[in-house]
Amino acid sequence: xxxxxxxxxxxxxxxxxxxxxxxxxxxxxxxxxxxxxxxxxxxxxxxxxxxxxxxxxxxxxxxxxxxxxxxxxxxxxxxxxxxxxxxxxxxxxxxxxxxxxxxxxxxxxxxxxxxxxxxxxxxxxxxxxxxxxxxxxxxxxxxxxxxxxxxxxxxxxxxxxxxxxxxxxxxxxxxxxxxxxxxxxxxxxxxx
Amino acid sequence: xxxxxxxxxxxxxxxxxxxxxxxxxxxxxxxxxxxxxxxxxxxxxxxxxxxxxxxxxxxxxxxxxxxxxxxxxxxxxxxxxxxxxxxxxxxxxxxxxxxxxxxxxxxxxxxxxxxxxxxxxxxxxxxxxxxxxxxxxxxxxxxxxxxxxxxxxxxxxxxxxxxxxxxxxxxxxxxxxxxxxxxxxxxxxxxx
Amino acid sequence: xxxxxxxxxxxxxxxxxxxxxxxxxxxxxxxxxxxxxxxxxxxxxxxxxxxxxxxxxxxxxxxxxxxxxxxxxxxxxxxxxxxxxxxxxxxxxxxxxxxxxxxxxxxxxxxxxxxxxxxxxxxxxxxxxxxxxxxxxxxxxxxxxxxxxxxxxxxxxxxxxxxxxxxxxxxxxxxxxxxxxxxxxxxxxxxx
Amino acid sequence: xxxxxxxxxxxxxxxxxxxxxxxxxxxxxxxxxxxxxxxxxxxxxxxxxxxxxxxxxxxxxxxxxxxxxxxxxxxxxxxxxxxxxxxxxxxxxxxxxxxxxxxxxxxxxxxxxxxxxxxxxxxxxxxxxxxxxxxxxxxxxxxxxxxxxxxxxxxxxxxxxxxxxxxxxxxxxxxxxxxxxxxxxxxxxxxx
Numbered sequence: 001x002x003x004x005x006x007x008x009x010x011x012x013x014x015x016x017x018x019x020x021x022x023x024x025x026x027x028x029x030x031x032x033x034x035x036x037x038x039x040x041x042x043x044x045x046x047x048x049x050x051x052x053x054x055x056x057x058x059x060x061x062x063x064x065x066x067x068x069x070x071x072x073x074x075x076x077x078x079x080x081x082x083x084x085x086x087x088x089x090x091x092x093x094x095x096x097x098x099x100x101x102x103x104x105x106x107x108x109x110x111x112x113x114x115x116x117x118x119x120x121x122x123x124x125x126x127x128x129x130x131x132x133x134x135x136x137x138x139x140x141x142x143x144x145x146x147x148x149x150x151x152x153x154x155x156x157x158x159x160x161x162x163x164x165x166x167x168x169x170x171x172x173x174x175x176x177x178x179x180x181x182x183x184x185x186x187x188x189x190x191x192x
Numbered sequence: 193x194x195x196x197x198x199x200x201x202x203x204x205x206x207x208x209x210x211x212x213x214x215x216x217x218x219x220x221x222x223x224x225x226x227x228x229x230x231x232x233x234x235x236x237x238x239x240x241x242x243x244x245x246x247x248x249x250x251x252x253x254x255x256x257x258x259x260x261x262x263x264x265x266x267x268x269x270x271x272x273x274x275x276x277x278x279x280x281x282x283x284x285x286x287x288x289x290x291x292x293x294x295x296x297x298x299x300x301x302x303x304x305x306x307x308x309x310x311x312x313x314x315x316x317x318x319x320x321x322x323x324x325x326x327x328x329x330x331x332x333x334x335x336x337x338x339x340x341x342x343x344x345x346x347x348x349x350x351x352x353x354x355x356x357x358x359x360x361x362x363x364x365x366x367x368x369x370x371x372x373x374x375x376x377x378x379x380x381x382x383x384x
Numbered sequence: 385x386x387x388x389x390x391x392x393x394x395x396x397x398x399x400x401x402x403x404x405x406x407x408x409x410x411x412x413x414x415x416x417x418x419x420x421x422x423x424x425x426x427x428x429x430x431x432x433x434x435x436x437x438x439x440x441x442x443x444x445x446x447x448x449x450x451x452x453x454x455x456x457x458x459x460x461x462x463x464x465x466x467x468x469x470x471x472x473x474x475x476x477x478x479x480x481x482x483x484x485x486x487x488x489x490x491x492x493x494x495x496x497x498x499x500x501x502x503x504x505x506x507x508x509x510x511x512x513x514x515x516x517x518x519x520x521x522x523x524x525x526x527x528x529x530x531x532x533x534x535x536x537x538x539x540x541x542x543x544x545x546x547x548x549x550x551x552x553x554x555x556x557x558x559x560x561x562x563x564x565x566x567x568x569x570x571x572x573x574x575x576x
Numbered sequence: 577x578x579x580x581x582x583x584x585x586x587x588x589x590x591x592x593x594x595x596x597x598x599x600x601x602x603x604x605x606x607x608x609x610x611x612x613x614x615x616x617x618x619x620x621x622x623x624x625x626x627x628x629x630x631x632x633x634x635x636x637x638x639x640x641x642x643x644x645x646x647x648x649x650x651x652x653x654x655x656x657x658x659x660x661x662x663x664x665x666x667x668x669x670x671x672x673x674x675x676x677x678x679x680x681x682x683x684x685x686x687x688x689x690x691x692x693x694x695x696x697x698x699x700x701x702x703x704x705x706x707x708x709x710x711x712x713x714x715x716x717x718x719x720x721x722x723x724x725x726x727x728x729x730x731x732x733x734x735x736x737x738x739x740x741x742x743x744x745x746x747x748x749x750x751x752x753x754x755x756x757x758x759x760x761x762x763x764x765x766x767x768x
Binding site for chain 1: 581652658670679680
């Protein structure tokens with residue numbers, strides 16, 4: 001099966017997720033600067049999630065680029081990833097509106113952890129489908145970056161109950177790690 | 193007429209339907225775990241509908257894959273399917289917010305029944321357009337799966353007034369039946 | 385300039401318009417059938433607008449199919465059409481929530497009239513761009529259907545202040561006229 | 577890397593931004609003309625932003641048309657532009673609901689200024705990637721239009737505290753300057 005509609009549907013869902021998040025920035029009553037103040041944590045939360053969804057789109061884009069066809073299980077692994085990503089607007093808003101309180105910060109990390117696991121599962125199915133000698137399999141290699149991300153999410157979820165800003169620091173660290181699009185795939189593709 | 197924009201428009205609508213459903217998960221006031229509790233049935237309802245819309249996207253994708261061109265009536269049969277699917281966010285939220293009460297569960301089944309009938313109508317128009325000897329016609333064959341689904345929906349709608357969890361069980365059974373993408377089509381295409 | 389992104393953007397906006405309209409079907413409190421009753425006019429209003437947007441998508445699809453390239457003014461004429469269509473969810477909800485009262489019904493007709501004029505302007509720019517001898521120009525011919533639609537909209541707007549159901553009847557008549565995709569274009573294309 | 581998904585994702589986000597803005601036109605209670613009156617500034621604000629987003633889509637379309645491939649930094653510069661554009665519905669609604677009061681008008685200009693800077697950054701990365709002798713680099717030339725736009729935004733932000741209608745006049749002037757799609761690019765492409 002071709003990957004055209006697969007990519008188009010994923011792009012559609014990701015574009016909607018990234019855009020409806022901004023709807024949680026509720027327009028305040030009053031025209032003074034002061035009314036914007038309660039929105040600052042919601043805005044910061046939005047910025048972090050925007051970058052996360054951007055990273056997922058970027059990496060999804062890169063990964064699929066190296067793929068030639070998809071199967072039924074791959075379609076479902078992708079929907080599974082989109083499911084967890086669809087919860088990002090909810091946890092983003094809950095975290096922002098509660099000024100980065102412990103439980104919302106931990107839940108944010110939990111959803112991000114599930115997104116990461118779902119992405120790894122999708123990557124595994126794709127590499128298996130493409131074959132162990134495929135470019136994609138070579139590109140992923142030992143996948144230290146994903147493992148480090150998982151560790152940072154788990155640390156963040158635990159640390160949220162100690163100091164939620166340290167937890168947010170862990171999540172920001174994950175974003176920084178992934179900010180650059182997946183050079184591994186680019187490198188292998190170029191080596192071609 | 194080509195099928196490019198037909199698929200793109202369907203993908204767009206399905207992507208939006210699957211994503212706006214999550215907007216019914218209203219961000220609660222308060223940062224305790226307890227405030228999430230009333231959201232649990234809304235969340236479960238969301239999960240079920242996410243899987244349903246995923247199945248429809250998957251089967252739509254498979255079915256159109258085997259098709260070469262579309263006609264005016266097919267465009268309208270597709271819009272008819274999208275119309276019923278567009279009501280899914282509404283019945284999903286109503287069912288979830290009322291903790292799976294009888295009438296919302298029955299209405300959910302009713303909308304799902306209409307979606308299934310609309311999909312069968314679209315499939316029939318497509319197979320007629322492609323011809324009785326086409327791959328698509330062979331793939332659908334006697335279509336036991338669709339008929340069983342209809343029976344389960346009707347049973348669920350009736351049973352909702354006896355015990356709404358049994359009704360939900362019927363709907364879950366339909367989702368399980370269809371969870372695997374339409375192997376019939378895949379098989380015939382591969383036999384090629 | 386190619387027409388790929390032009391079509392994709394139009395499809396995206398139309399898919400979102402047709403889907404966000406359903407958000408006005410606000411999930412009611414309570415699980416009895418009675419709570420759905422106030423939603424009936426909102427639902428009927430939604431059905432009418434869904435069919436209208438479906439017709440616009442269909443005719444847009446047909447018209448662009450016969451076109452080979454687009455220019456700057458055509459891009460803006462298309463955005464102008466999308467602007468008026470973007471107001472459809474608003475007037476649909478206002479008409480439905482006020483049980484088809486005179487002024488909302490007249491405003492609905494007014495927005496529909498602007499959509500029709502915007503579509504005719506786009507069609508004119510496209511036929512001029514393609515040339516008087518083009519398939520598109522032949523297909524449009526004297527365009528009785530558009531002129532009749534305009535007359536029905538104007539009649540509906542006026543009649544809304546006498547009896548709003550007669551006005552709605554005029555709008556339904558327009559939908560019936562256009563329900564079939566533009567056979568004129570199909571016919572000319574086939575004659576090829 | 578190809579530009580197909582890059583364009584598709586951008587189109588998706590822009591289509592959603594332009595369409596969700598209309599959701600701020602909240603359906604009023606009551607069926608009299610008088611209830612629409614408070615919506616007039618919200619509507620005017622919507623019209624201005626619709627034209628702005630239309631201009632961005634148009635210029636994005638033109639700019640990408642002249643581009644053959646994209647890199648990681650370009651993907652991120654594009655997401656950066658989409659981020660600022662995603663804030664347009666928020667500032668549009670805040671400005672409209674407060675009847676063009678000083679601070680909301682200044683913030684509107686601030687977000688528009690950031691969008692313009694983000695677009696210039698994207699344009700610079702693209703021209704560098706394509707090469708100084710590329711069509712795109714020739715098309716942009718000295719880029720007087722962008723510089724004038726920046727000056728008008730800065731002026732508008734300052735003037736908002738003197739008279740907010742003068743500020744809005746500055747923003748309208750920018751829209752007029754850019755209303756025509758980027759002729760520079762069209763000219764160079766045609767000279768080919």
